[in-house]
Amino acid sequence: MSKTILITGASKGFGKVWTEAFLQEGYKVVAAARNIETLNDLVSKYGDAILPLSLDVNDRDAAFSAVKKAHQHFGKIDVLINNAGYALFGAIEEANEQEARDQFQTNFFGALWMTQAVLPIMREQKSGHIIQTSSILGLITLPFLGLYNASKFALEGFSETLAAEVKDFGIHVTLVEPNGYASDIWKNETHSKGIAAYDGIKKAFSESGTTGSFGTIEATSQALLKLIAATNPPLRLFLGKVALPFVKHHYEQRLAVWEEWAEVSELAHGN
Template sequence: MQKTILITGASKGFGRVWTEAFLEQGYQVAASARNVERLNDLKDKFGHAIFPIQLDVTNRTQSFEVVKDVKDHFGSIDVLINNAGLTMFGAIEEFSEEEAKAQFETNFFGLLNVTQAVLPIMREQKNGHIIQVSSILGLVTLPVLGLYNATKFAVEGLSETLASEVAGFGINISIVEPNGYETDIWAGTSAKKQIEAYNPVKKAFQESASPDSYGKIEATKEAMLNLVESSKPPLRLLLGKVGLPFVKQVYEQRMAGWTDWKEVSETAHGK
């Protein structure tokens, strides 16, 4: 059966690569972006199979209107991929309230807006697949990306809870967790306030990546096609070869720490 996919942030990075891959596979794709002119070449190539639509996911009213327009245009929304996001570099002390809110408005509340808009359609259909693009940094953290880490941890908690709430409606939830990839998200801006004391931390972060730390976004196409086509998709899917060893190491350290403090923890339970 031909599926209809709605993907946000479709004009560049992962979104652009995945949109083209879905179209080549014969899917109908509603490709949303702030600047839909960047999708003109795909419209010329794939015609009616692509429905480019302008969307700022931080605009809740527009998010609901766009979802309705996609449903009216294609008749259904089988898969939602919440891909839109942004990052900003800086130590946590350096961020202004406005800068912190901007990251949450896109990475968390934007994702929430589109998810909530799609859910009634998928409940009525009694099927659907919502794919939330998180990050390995929704499971583990790196310095100078503290606010980005926080938004992705929030996405993880929201999505895992959602999976338990909507399974009975035939709706699957998947959380995609890429490690670092060569995308322009890493060309993001930095906190306006710069505190010199954090320069050594920033330098260590910049020097920590090895030449093969960052994956190639083109290599993710097959994984995403497999995910979309799966009848039993996983709740979580790591992308790249760096993620699993990193997560395993950190989680083993967490378990060791919790175990070391087990007696204190149990005493805190009371009788």
């Protein structure tokens, strides 16, 4: 069955790879990005099957306008993939106000605006699938990615709530949880101005190997195609060999500590 997919952040990384995979599968794709010139190769190859849209997801009005154009052009939107995002590197203390606000504007509010814009269309259709490109760092954390971690934790919270609110309308929600991948988000990272006191800790962390092995972006395409084709998609889908074991390890540690303090927790309940 042919589907129409609207994806943000389509100009590079996961977005570009997934966009081409969808087109190869015969889907119609609305590819939204700040720089749509990078999509010229796909337009030349796939013609009318792709609609490039210039979009800054930080602009709520622009997000609603893009969804309206997409719907008018193809007549429906079966899948929304909120993929636009970037990572701010640095210690919590190092981030300035604008850097913190910008991180949330793109990673959280951009996804929120696009989701709000598409929901009336999907409710009217009585069907739809909203896919959020999150991260395992929306479930566990790593040092020096605190604002990125926080933006993905926020995305997780609103998306899990959304799933409960819209299931009776025939709308599914999935959080895609990649482990590390050799993508542009890490090649073109944004860094806060450093504070010398953290230099030693940063060096030790970078040499610890905590981040594990990176996956290959192109290898994720089949997983996304299976996800989109599923009649009962999961709320969360991990991508990569590292993701699930890494999160399980951290949650086992959390549960052990919570159980250790369970008696204190129960005392706090009262009679």
